[in-house]
Amino acid sequence: MAASDGEMASDNQSGAPRGWPANEPPRSTQDWSRFAESDREAGFEIGENFQRFSQRNDAFNRAWWDEAVMSPLVAAFYGAHLDPKPRKADGFTQWDYALLNSAWSVARDFAARGRQTGRREGFLDPFQSFLPQSENQVELPSIEETTARIKQVAKFLGADMVGITEYDERWVYTHSAEIGSTREAKPNDLDGQFNSVIVLAHGMDFDLVRTYPAALAAAATGREYSREAAIVSSLASFIRALGYEAVGSSNDSAITIPYAIKAGMGEYGRNQMVITEEFGPRVRFSKVFTGLQLVYDKPKKFGVRQFCEICTKCADNCPPRALPKGPPREAGPNRSNIVGVTKWSADCEKCFTYWTKINVDCAICMRVCPFNKDYSKWIWRLARRLMGTSWRRLMLSIDDRFDFNRRRLPKDWWRLTMTDSKP
Ligand code: B12
Ligand code: SF4
Ligand code: SF4
Numbered sequence: 001m002a003a004s005d006g007e008m009a010s011d012n013q014s015g016a017p018r019g020w021p022a023n024e025p026p027r028s029t030q031d032w033s034r035f036a037e038s039d040r041e042a043g044f045e046i047g048e049n050f051q052r053f054s055q056r057n058d059a060f061n062r063a064w065w066d067e068a069v070m071s072p073l074v075a076a077f078y079g080a081h082l083d084p085k086p087r088k089a090d091g092f093t094q095w096d097y098a099l100l101n102s103a104w105s106v107a108r109d110f111a112a113r114g115r116q117t118g119r120r121e122g123f124l125d126p127f128q129s130f131l132p133q134s135e136n137q138v139e140l141p142s143i144e145e146t147t148a149r150i151k152q153v154a155k156f157l158g159a160d161m162v163g164i165t166e167y168d169e170r171w172v173y174t175h176s177a178e179i180g181s182t183r184e185a186k187p188n189d190l191d192g193q194f195n196s197v198i199v200l201a202h203g204m205d206f207d208l209v210r211t212y213p214a215a216l217a218a219a220a221t222g223r224e225y226s227r228e229a230a231i232v233s234s235l236a237s238f239i240r241a242l243g244y245e246a247v248g249s250s251n252d253s254a255i256t257i258p259y260a261i262k263a264g265m266g267e268y269g270r271n272q273m274v275i276t277e278e279f280g281p282r283v284r285f286s287k288v289f290t291g292l293q294l295v296y297d298k299p300k301k302f303g304v305r306q307f308c309e310i311c312t313k314c315a316d317n318c319p320p321r322a323l324p325k326g327p328p329r330e331a332g333p334n335r336s337n338i339v340g341v342t343k344w345s346a347d348c349e350k351c352f353t354y355w356t357k358i359n360v361d362c363a364i365c366m367r368v369c370p371f372n373k374d375y376s377k378w379i380w381r382l383a384r385r386l387m388g389t390s391w392r393r394l395m396l397s398i399d400d401r402f403d404f405n406r407r408r409l410p411k412d413w414w415r416l417t418m419t420d421s422k423p
Contacts, residue, residue: 303388
């Protein structure tokens, strides 16, 4: 075990206040200058003092071992799927929790299947494949055709969007975390000779997201985790059946957002999310690490950065005020932020503590974002275009004036079909 793991453990036992920055040192000393050009294209600002991130320091894991995030409410939050405690409040009834827990059930089954061996697939460890990698490597057509076929298969298996970027070790967690009650650091299980990262996007249900925060709304998140697990494992199995290395991953193994941006999914927003043209921020990502050589996508820009510079809706509407209102900065508020990247960073201690208070996850910052619209409608496609031009201030004031993304009552979601079927 690395010395720094021991340091973290004793830090925990002493109960001493924990400073920032406190990330693990990089495991690899390789030269990252080969990414300079694509970083510039993607708008990444990475300083000399960059350090890779240990997953043990994210707010979910700190809730198990760090008093700054721990509280008696944490156990109730994590146990809510087994003991949901429904109540009369709209959005928190037995119907709502039933939908929430059923939507999460496939992801939870995947996460539970490795428990005996200390693995939590999709969250702390990558997905294991039941299919062996074929010993016969298929003869590949041109790199362009191979890429097109992989994308076609990803869509066939259920991905809403797919993009590809170069494997970049900077975003791979230095360490994962043990399942145990102090979440000790353990070696990251992601192992292989990777060349490419295939990023898959999974659009979230528009009507359900409009009801955030509520147990009902959180079903929109759960459904995508379940879909991610199934789709990404299937795509990894497909590549392995061709005789090439492939590992499916959801929240585990690496920070997803930088890969998604470089894979052309969209732009980074103040609300800490990749904002896509297709779904706005209302989208989740999974990824496959593979040995295949593929054609890489280019980052896509459509004016999100400039819009976020004049908008603070996500920050204004965040109940615990966890989101930044100022310009991007290099230092984040605490040890749950990566060191050495200039960007908008959230105070995730505040965010997660709020979740434990409401006993369910939140995504108000996703719901209220003016980019969160139903782009199957031409009017919103037009609005999105204008938001990327010098009309952005007008578009923001129209959005404010009509409050398009105000919360919908959860009980109205249950009536949607009845309303839709009326003549
Ligand atoms: C842990 C985690 C959280 C935790 C804690 C985060 C933390 N810092 O400790 C909390 C509880 C805050 C959380 C909340 C939410 N999350 Co979250 N989260 C993650 C997770 C699993 C790990 C991210 C991580 O390692 N953060 C630790 C460090 C790196 O944080 P950081 O320095 O502050 O960096 C953040 C961003 O600045 C960005 N980032 C990191 N490095 C770089 C580098 C560059 C160059 C750039 C531009 C950005 C960037 O990614 C980090 C996201 O936390 C990711 C999945 C994954 N593996 O990436 C999902 C993920 C980021 N979450 C997601 C979502 C949607 C949410 C929520 C809306 C909840 C929900 N109901 O869905 C809220 C939004 C809160 C917010 N505004 O930040 C999505 C984002 C999808 C998108 N459209 O971009 C992800 C990718 C999960 C997924 N399966 O799609 N999350
Ligand atoms: S998820 Fe909720 S608490 Fe967290 S940053 Fe977004 S609005 Fe704030
Ligand atoms: S709410 Fe406004 S500031 Fe926040 S991400 Fe959306 S556009 Fe950017």
